[in-house]
Amino acid sequence: LAQLFRPLDLLGMVYRTIRQGVIDMGSMFDLIDTPSEIRDVEGAVALRIGAGHVRFEDVKFGYDADRLILKGIDLDVPAGHTLAVVGPSGAGKSTLARLMYRFYDLTSGRITIDGQDIAQVTQASLRAAIGIVPQDTVLFNDTIGYNIGYGREGAGRDEIEAAARGAAISTFIEGQSDGYDTRVGERGLKLSGGEKQRVAIARTLLKNPPILILDEATSALDSRTEGEIQATLEDIERGRTTIVIAHRLSTIVHADEIVVLEAGEVVERGSHAALLRRNGLYAEMWNRQAQERAEEEGALAAE
Numbered sequence: 001l002a003q004l005f006r007p008l009d010l011l012g013m014v015y016r017t018i019r020q021g022v023i024d025m026g027s028m029f030d031l032i033d034t035p036s037e038i039r040d041v042e043g044a045v046a047l048r049i050g051a052g053h054v055r056f057e058d059v060k061f062g063y064d065a066d067r068l069i070l071k072g073i074d075l076d077v078p079a080g081h082t083l084a085v086v087g088p089s090g091a092g093k094s095t096l097a098r099l100m101y102r103f104y105d106l107t108s109g110r111i112t113i114d115g116q117d118i119a120q121v122t123q124a125s126l127r128a129a130i131g132i133v134p135q136d137t138v139l140f141n142d143t144i145g146y147n148i149g150y151g152r153e154g155a156g157r158d159e160i161e162a163a164a165r166g167a168a169i170s171t172f173i174e175g176q177s178d179g180y181d182t183r184v185g186e187r188g189l190k191l192s193g194g195e196k197q198r199v200a201i202a203r204t205l206l207k208n209p210p211i212l213i214l215d216e217a218t219s220a221l222d223s224r225t226e227g228e229i230q231a232t233l234e235d236i237e238r239g240r241t242t243i244v245i246a247h248r249l250s251t252i253v254h255a256d257e258i259v260v261l262e263a264g265e266v267v268e269r270g271s272h273a274a275l276l277r278r279n280g281l282y283a284e285m286w287n288r289q290a291q292e293r294a295e296e297e298g299a300l301a302a303e
């Protein structure tokens with residue numbers, strides 16, 4: 001499963017590149033050809049997961065040796081807490097998530113889970129402890145049941161159905177002619193952005209990891225779907241250590257801590273209320289988004 005995740009992440013990046021209209025075939029092939037240099041250290045032991053306390057200690061990282069993307073990040077996420085990471089495009093938010101999953105090794109510093117350096121434990125045990133709900137969910141040309149069951153090898157049909165209920169997609173699936181055996185993907189039923197996200201949530205529920213990474217989709221879902229998905233996500237965050245990479249600030253008002261990343265550095269941190277009072281970059285982003293929401297609602301009302 002862990003080995004599958006890397007190509008999936010790359011595929012996700014390729015899709016995003018295409019979607020953003022940045023059609024640079026050269027750089028796309030660079031992405032695909034990047035060899036996995038991440039290996040277990042000699043004598044690596046399995047992560048002994050406790051309550052899921054995550055720390056970043058002076059983390060520095062660059063994809064290329066001559067350009068640091070993260071310039072010394074300190075984070076402390078107590079077990080069961082939700083940390084939200086916000087900031088302008090290109091600030092390094094998704095990079096933080098990739099480093100937690102150890103897609104890359106750090107230039108310097110440490111990331112620890114329950115006191116253990118993630119670079120020193122087996123990748124399989126690290127990735128078993130972390131669930132990711134990505135921006136874009138890649139679906140296989142297979143049944144919807146298979147696509148959910150992929151969250152945990154050997155999951156039974158009853159467990160898959162329970163996960164689908166938890167992700168609030170079971171009614172949709174049962175409404176299809178072949179139920180859980182309905183084929184999806186390129187050659188089957190096409191799912192909307194919100195439905196795909198629910199498949200990702202169901203996969204994660206099946207995996208039942210103590211640590212969650214939510215990489216919020218940049219593409220806007222309609223506000224009703226977004227509200228419903230948000231409620232489901234808040235449900236699955238309960239009792240897990242969660243790191244949310246957020247674009248819409250309205251979805252992270254409840255976070256225990258919000259860090260504002262700009263050009264690879266934490267420039268502000270605190271609760272939603274404290275950050276608003278500070279009247280800095282977060283408050284500016286919040287006011288801008290609030291205005292956009294108001295304009296959208298105004299446009300809808302005028303229709």
Ligand code: ATP
Binds near residue numbers: 064088089092094096
């Ligand atoms: P967004 O909000 O647009 O998703 P972000 O804050 O998540 O942005 P990252 O995706 O972490 O930003 O990217 C941070 C920087 O790292 C950007 O300058 C980006 O171009 C660069 N970058 C991201 N992925 C790679 C990669 N695989 N190779 C080289 N550079 C990369």
